Amino acid sequence: MARVLGALAVAPVLGGAPGPGAASVAEAQPGVRPIPAVRGVAVDERLRDDLGVCLGDRVVLLGRPGDGRDSALADTVRIDAFVRRGADPSEVARAEYRVRLHLDQLQRLAAYDNRVDRFAVATRDSAATERVLGAVNEAAFGFRAHRSRDVAVRTSRTFQVVQRFHRAIGVITVVASAVFLLCILLLKVDERRRDVAALRLMGISRRTVVGALVLEASLVSLLGSALGLGVGWAVTQGINWYYQGVYRTPLLFALVTPGVALFAVTLSLALGVGAGFLAARRMARTAPLALFGR
Amino acid sequence: MRLALAAATLLRHRTRTLLAVLGVAVSAALLLDMVMLAGGMRESFRDLLLVRGYQLRLSPKGTLPFDSDATMERAAALLAAVRADPRIVAVSPILGGQLHVLGAAPDGGESGPAATAFAMGLDARVQGDYELVRGRHAVAGAELVASPAFLRATGAGVGDTLDVAAGFDPQLRQYAGRCRAVVVGEGRFFYTPGEQPVAALPLATLQAMRGEEGRDRLSLVMARVADGADVEQVRAELQRRVPRVSAISTATALAQVEQRLSYFRQLAFILGAISLAIGFLLVTTLVTVSVNERVGEIAVLRAIGVSRAHVVQQIVLEGSALSLAGAALGLALGLVTARYLNAILGDFPGLPAAFAFFVFRPIDAWRALGLLVLSGVLAGVYPSWRAASLPIATTLREEAVG
Numbered sequence: 001m002a003r004v005l006g007a008l009a010v011a012p013v014l015g016g017a018p019g020p021g022a023a024s025v026a027e028a029q030p031g032v033r034p035i036p037a038v039r040g041v042a043v044d045e046r047l048r049d050d051l052g053v054c055l056g057d058r059v060v061l062l063g064r065p066g067d068g069r070d071s072a073l074a075d076t077v078r079i080d081a082f083v084r085r086g087a088d089p090s091e092v093a094r095a096e097y098r099v100r101l102h103l104d105q106l107q108r109l110a111a112y113d114n115r116v117d118r119f120a121v122a123t124r125d126s127a128a129t130e131r132v133l134g135a136v137n138e139a140a141f142g143f144r145a146h147r148s149r150d151v152a153v154r155t156s157r158t159f160q161v162v163q164r165f166h167r168a169i170g171v172i173t174v175v176a177s178a179v180f181l182l183c184i185l186l187l188k189v190d191e192r193r194r195d196v197a198a199l200r201l202m203g204i205s206r207r208t209v210v211g212a213l214v215l216e217a218s219l220v221s222l223l224g225s226a227l228g229l230g231v232g233w234a235v236t237q238g239i240n241w242y243y244q245g246v247y248r249t250p251l252l253f254a255l256v257t258p259g260v261a262l263f264a265v266t267l268s269l270a271l272g273v274g275a276g277f278l279a280a281r282r283m284a285r286t287a288p289l290a291l292f293g294r
Numbered sequence: 295m296r297l298a299l300a301a302a303t304l305l306r307h308r309t310r311t312l313l314a315v316l317g318v319a320v321s322a323a324l325l326l327d328m329v330m331l332a333g334g335m336r337e338s339f340r341d342l343l344l345v346r347g348y349q350l351r352l353s354p355k356g357t358l359p360f361d362s363d364a365t366m367e368r369a370a371a372l373l374a375a376v377r378a379d380p381r382i383v384a385v386s387p388i389l390g391g392q393l394h395v396l397g398a399a400p401d402g403g404e405s406g407p408a409a410t411a412f413a414m415g416l417d418a419r420v421q422g423d424y425e426l427v428r429g430r431h432a433v434a435g436a437e438l439v440a441s442p443a444f445l446r447a448t449g450a451g452v453g454d455t456l457d458v459a460a461g462f463d464p465q466l467r468q469y470a471g472r473c474r475a476v477v478v479g480e481g482r483f484f485y486t487p488g489e490q491p492v493a494a495l496p497l498a499t500l501q502a503m504r505g506e507e508g509r510d511r512l513s514l515v516m517a518r519v520a521d522g523a524d525v526e527q528v529r530a531e532l533q534r535r536v537p538r539v540s541a542i543s544t545a546t547a548l549a550q551v552e553q554r555l556s557y558f559r560q561l562a563f564i565l566g567a568i569s570l571a572i573g574f575l576l577v578t579t580l581v582t583v584s585v586n587e588r589v590g591e592i593a594v595l596r597a598i599g600v601s602r603a604h605v606v607q608q609i610v611l612e613g614s615a616l617s618l619a620g621a622a623l624g625l626a627l628g629l630v631t632a633r634y635l636n637a638i639l640g641d642f643p644g645l646p647a648a649f650a651f652f653v654f655r656p657i658d659a660w661r662a663l664g665l666l667v668l669s670g671v672l673a674g675v676y677p678s679w680r681a682a683s684l685p686i687a688t689t690l691r692e693e694a695v696g
Binding site: 096157158161164165168169172173175176177179180182183184186187190191243246 | 309310313314316317320321323324327356556557561565568569572575576579580583586587631634635638639641642643
């Protein structure tokens with residue numbers, strides 16, 4: 001089946017990543033292996049889902065929008081593979097399709113001649129990386145070498161901004177939750193005024209009363225934290241399910257890490273103990289009959 | 295009297311009331327921020343697009359304006375096709391590209407570029423990309439209008455002459471065109487990040503400097519549609535007549551940007567709902583506990599002839615007062631936090647300097663306040679119903695006996 005897909009955005013990197021593009025370097029060597037008449041390409045799952053194409057389908061790729069299939073910048077290809085996008089935060093909001101072609105094929109389609117956008121070079125260790133970097137930038141004619149780490153830092157700036165925003169929102173949410181928790185625990189202790197009065201009249205010491213109330217507040221905090229962790233985990237599942245569907249990415253948008261769980265439980269427990277202690281101490285110092293309202 | 299009783303009840307437990315007001319304030323601040331975020335991006339982007347009244351944009355097929363380095367060929371034919379529509383009253387063609395400001399080597403020879411800027415080739419009479427801060431527009435030949443970042447990066451000022459070049463071929467290390475351009479003005483560019491050096495040159499100058507890559511090519515065409523004409527209809531007809539480009543109206547651009555930024559809108563909705571729920575729960579809990587503590591007092595009031603409606607009103611008033619006090623504090627807090635959050639999101643790479651995520655509109659403040667007051671009133675409904683339906687004699691006996 002041949003189909004004109006219209007203006008297909010060509011891959012931004014010409015053979016930069018391993019896969020069909022890189023493999024084609026060897027295939028394209030004269031005398032090594034003959035190039036088949038209809039060559040295979042790999043398309044991403046979004047394109048597969050949106051166009052309903054299957055493995056083995058033949059499609060026409062156009063290097064220039066608006067051209068017909070007879071154009072010099074057109075190529076009939078066979079879909080040989082589907083590729084899944086990586087969990088890259090910097091690509092989350094990008095909705096364009098991806099097609100992986102053989103290097104020479106894309107060069108011809110994009111009228112790129114014998115050019116590439118970039119090379120990926122593997123080195124033995126960091127010292128070798130430094131040496132290669134220095135040598136290339138010293139001697140290279142018309143291009144520049146960058147550390148992969150530096151490139152990653154530059155391209156992940158968007159994600160870093162989102163992370164800072166999330167952190168700021170998180171602080172506001174934690175403050176709101178802390179005040180809420182403090183209020184509830186104060187009320188919880190406060191509603192035991194009559195019990196405390198009775199205990200004090202029976203001769204139970206202030207220390208025991210305070211200890212009992214703090215223990216009770218701590219237990220409530222712990223139980224609430226456990227329940228909160230469960231609810232939090234369920235919510236993250238829902239968030240991931242929803243946003244992975246919306247952005248069609250395997251990226252995890254929300255995650256309950258041990259650090260987050262520990263922070264939530266510690267904060268809740270500290271607030272519980274603190275609020276419980278303050279309220280219990282105030283109540284234990286009040287005369288029992290006053291607590292009874294007499 | 296109702297007001298005095300409600301105030302007395304709230305003041306009886308000062309710590310509790312203070313905490314409740316604080317809790318509602320933080321919730322209100324978050325709610326206001328989220329209401330501002332939900333509508334702010336759209337409004338800000340809309341204002342940005344319409345800053346010069348151009349409602350239509352034509353960009354290379356399948357791209358958003360300046361989303362890539364792609365250009366549209368046969369620019370003259372494209373412009374003629376756009377101008378042929380009598381409903382289009384103004385057309386602004388733009389070519390983008392890199393402009394290298396060349397520096398002099400210490401030995402008097404030429405060194406590499408001292409600065410690299412984003413260049414826009416424009417027609418100064420119809421341009422919609424910047425406003426002039428000082429000097430004049432670049433109308434012809436080797437003239438340019440620079441952004442403050444450009445002037446900072448090059449150390450130049452209005453009236454200075456710079457050696458500039460464009461169309462760099464990295465393989466041959468040659469420029470397709472270079473000239474000595476005079477900085478004739480300083481401008482504030484609407485669509486580029488504040489820290490990015492930008493220069494606007496006459497369109498023909500930049501096209502010539504970019505060589506073959508710029509000959510009869512454009513990156514973007516902006517069109518202004520006459521008042522009263524249907525912009526969407528004009529867009530659809532243009533798209534049909536010139537299928538090799540993407541015709542984008544303000545509405546479609548907004549829809550595309552909203553799709554890209556939908557995450558923030560959804561986040562705003564979820565967090566706004568959560569903050570409202572926290573505020574509601576807090577007030578409900580407090581008022582319920584407060585009612586539970588003084589069932590005897592309420593029973594006495596009922597026994598001496600105070601009506602059910604009076605009791606209900608007093609308790610609802612307590613809830614509303616807590617919400618209102620918290621909301622007033624929260625709205626002020628919300629404006630401060632919105633400024634902070636906007637500064638964080640303003641660091642997004644490539645974001646126009648004039649774009650804001652959090653935009654304050656009085657309607658947003660009223661909306662947040664309305665939601666909070668409504669939640670405060672609703673928070674008082676259950677406890678007030680409970681208080682009003684207390685069996686008077688039984689409650690008095692239980693309270694008296696203990």
